[in-house]
Amino acid sequence: MVVIGGGQSGLATSRCLSDRSIDHVVLERGTVAHSWKTERWDSLRLLTPNWMSRLPGYGYVGDDPDGFMDMPEVIAFIEGFAETLSAPVFTGTTVTSVSAVDDGYAVVTDAGGWICRAVVLASGACNVASVPALAEALPSGIHTLTPLEYRNVEQLDDGGVLVVGASATGLQLADEIRRSGREVTVSVGNHVRMPRTYRDKDIQWWMDASGLLDERHDEVDDVTRARNVPSPQLIGSPDHRMLDLNALTAAGVEIRGRLGTVRDGTAMFSGGLRNQCNLADLKMNRLLDTIDDWAREAGFAEPVVPERHAPTRVDDVPMTLDLTDGSIRTIVWATGFRPDYSWLHVDVLDHKGRVRHTGGITTAPGMYLIGTTFLRRRKSSFIAGAGDDAAELTDHLSHFLAGGLAPTP
Amino acid sequence: MTVTDSPVDNGVNVAALLEAREALGQAPEAAQFEWRAECEWVNGTHSHSSVEGYFGLGAEQSHKTRFEYDADHPELFASEDNGATPIELVLVGLASCLTAGVASVAQHRGIQLRSVKATLKGKMDVQGVLGVDPEVRNGFSGVGVHFDIDADATPAELEALVAQSQKRSAVFDIVANPTNIAVDVN
Numbered sequence: 202m203v204v205i206g207g208g209q210s211g212l213a214t215s216r217c218l219s220d221r222s223i224d225h226v227v228l229e230r231g232t233v234a235h236s237w238k239t240e241r242w243d244s245l246r247l248l249t250p251n252w253m254s255r256l257p258g259y260g261y262v263g264d265d266p267d268g269f270m271d272m273p274e275v276i277a278f279i280e281g282f283a284e285t286l287s288a289p290v291f292t293g294t295t296v297t298s299v300s301a302v303d304d305g306y307a308v309v310t311d312a313g314g315w316i317c318r319a320v321v322l323a324s325g326a327c328n329v330a331s332v333p334a335l336a337e338a339l340p341s342g343i344h345t346l347t348p349l350e351y352r353n354v355e356q357l358d359d360g361g362v363l364v365v366g367a368s369a370t371g372l373q374l375a376d377e378i379r380r381s382g383r384e385v386t387v388s389v390g391n392h393v394r395m396p397r398t399y400r401d402k403d404i405q406w407w408m409d410a411s412g413l414l415d416e417r418h419d420e421v422d423d424v425t426r427a428r429n430v431p432s433p434q435l436i437g438s439p440d441h442r443m444l445d446l447n448a449l450t451a452a453g454v455e456i457r458g459r460l461g462t463v464r465d466g467t468a469m470f471s472g473g474l475r476n477q478c479n480l481a482d483l484k485m486n487r488l489l490d491t492i493d494d495w496a497r498e499a500g501f502a503e504p505v506v507p508e509r510h511a512p513t514r515v516d517d518v519p520m521t522l523d524l525t526d527g528s529i530r531t532i533v534w535a536t537g538f539r540p541d542y543s544w545l546h547v548d549v550l551d552h553k554g555r556v557r558h559t560g561g562i563t564t565a566p567g568m569y570l571i572g573t574t575f576l577r578r579r580k581s582s583f584i585a586g587a588g589d590d591a592a593e594l595t596d597h598l599s600h601f602l603a604g605g606l607a608p609t610p
Numbered sequence: 611m612t613v614t615d616s617p618v619d620n621g622v623n624v625a626a627l628l629e630a631r632e633a634l635g636q637a638p639e640a641a642q643f644e645w646r647a648e649c650e651w652v653n654g655t656h657s658h659s660s661v662e663g664y665f666g667l668g669a670e671q672s673h674k675t676r677f678e679y680d681a682d683h684p685e686l687f688a689s690e691d692n693g694a695t696p697i698e699l700v701l702v703g704l705a706s707c708l709t710a711g712v713a714s715v716a717q718h719r720g721i722q723l724r725s726v727k728a729t730l731k732g733k734m735d736v737q738g739v740l741g742v743d744p745e746v747r748n749g750f751s752g753v754g755v756h757f758d759i760d761a762d763a764t765p766a767e768l769e770a771l772v773a774q775s776q777k778r779s780a781v782f783d784i785v786a787n788p789t790n791i792a793v794d795v796n
Binding site: 391425458459461462464469471472473476479480483486487517552 | 635638752766769770773774776777782783785786787788790
């Protein structure tokens with residue numbers, strides 16, 4: 202069988218397949234951890250602390266368990282894991298087509314083809330930066346770039362920058378660009394506010410310990426909504442600082458509502474900013490309440506003073522921005538990512554081009570998906586989530602290959 | 611005597627709404643709706659509007675009855691005051707949309723409502739519509755909505771209820787965001 206993608210998810214799957222003595226190959230378009238090497242900005246660090254970086258039979262062994270890996274460290278970590286694997290990883294092998302054939306799938310690459318009974322799609326959830334259609338209405342003279350293209354501020358004109366999007370990516374880039382001295386405006390839609398630390402521990406420690414990260418796809422009220430939640434406004438930095446809209450406002454960044462349209466050279470923002478921020482404040486406090494409830498039951502001493510943050514500051518801000526007067530020179534589209542399945546010719550895609558699946562088990566027998574947001578549990582898109590998902594999916598896959606009754610998803 | 615699963619009853623059929631959401635997620639073409647209104651000039655600033663038919667779920671649909679509305683301007687504007695101003699009708703639309711949302715979200719979250727009252731204020735500098743000052747916008751400079759809700763819920767739950775209602779409101783979106791409008795004439 203074939204695993205498509207040599208990132209943490211594909212490699213973890215390979216490890217679990219090998220543990221079950223299932224013959225397979227891993228196909229990787231570049232080299233191991235390709236996206237981490239080629240599609241990340243220079244200053245990026247993981248949003249999860251080092252101690253959480255664990256893959257099957259492999260984990261962080263350095264002397265800074267509470268730190269956050271930078272990209273060279275992530276790459277070294279995944280390459281180190283790859284060295285523990287026994288299955289062949291075909292690097293420099295780009296899959297150009299996957300289609301259904303009798304009793305399996307035909308996988309065509311630029312370096313030969315495979316016929317296999319099962320395929321695991323581990324090609325990543327962030328292959329393409331989503332750019333809204335309104336980008337076509339931008340006046341000339343505005344430079345645009347996506348987070349996949351952004352490396353550092355040296356790429357930017359000295360003028361003002363509009364960052365569209367307020368998830369982890371948008372806020373980190375706005376923060377970095379503002380620190381370079383440029384005028385920065387951030388357009389804010391639906392977002393998730395989250396403190397970096399809470400009650401003297403990393404927020405991810407609480408999420409992990411309380412079981413929130415292990416919450417399963419079939420346990421949550423609405424998994425579609427859970428899969429669409431934007432990445433929390435976190436940054437992994439040596440000083441463990443909190444990055445939220447208030448921090449950006451204090452640094453001189455201008456906050457605007459969701460970008461609604463561009464008309465006659467003017468960007469028009471939503472007047473619903475206050476509610477977006479209010480929702481994020483309420484949700485953050487609910488998360489902290491949930492953590493407090495768990496801590497109480499787990500026997501932690503009650504904090505003397507409840508640790509809560511000031512509401513997001515929203516002033517009466519303008520709802521239009523002139524894009525023709527030279528004040529904005531660059532727009533960064535931090536408006537999310539989507540996978541690229543242009544090579545996938547199997548009837549598993551929905552009308553939005555997403556793979557239809559239940560916990561990674563697609564509607565096509567023998568085809569599996571791994572490494573996407575909330576695939577099987579809240580941590581599925583984390584490095585730490587790859588192992589559990591890979592173990593369960595290879596369990597299902599092995600039953601499928603044996604022709605037996607597969608366990609339910 | 612029957613025992614219901616949910617003692618909360620705000621008169622909203624949440625199960626049907628969730629079913630519709632599931633079904634329309636599978637068949638996005640059926641989710642394409644067209645809302646319609648007709649308006650006839652009566653006299654002066656007085657007009658008479660009606661709504662009846664609309665399109666949705668892939669077919670022509672109709673209200674149970676034809677609903678009619680008069681709009682006019684008050685005597686302060688040298689009009690006859692035969693109805694609410696169009697501006698007030700926008701506030702009515704926003705208020706009723708948010709209120710319907712409050713009831714629906716409350717039902718979904720198991721919150722029993724006893725009373726919900728929304729009070730809306732739309733601020734406007736009429737120098738805009740009168741053409742006195744071209745720098746003044748015609749429309750609202752801002753809209754304030756105040757909810758008084760009596761319900762079995764904590765203040766935080768009520769705040770979340772009202773926030774979620776805004777998030778899912780069509781008219782909130784319509785008022786808060788730009789919309790392209792095409793007008794033609796015979």
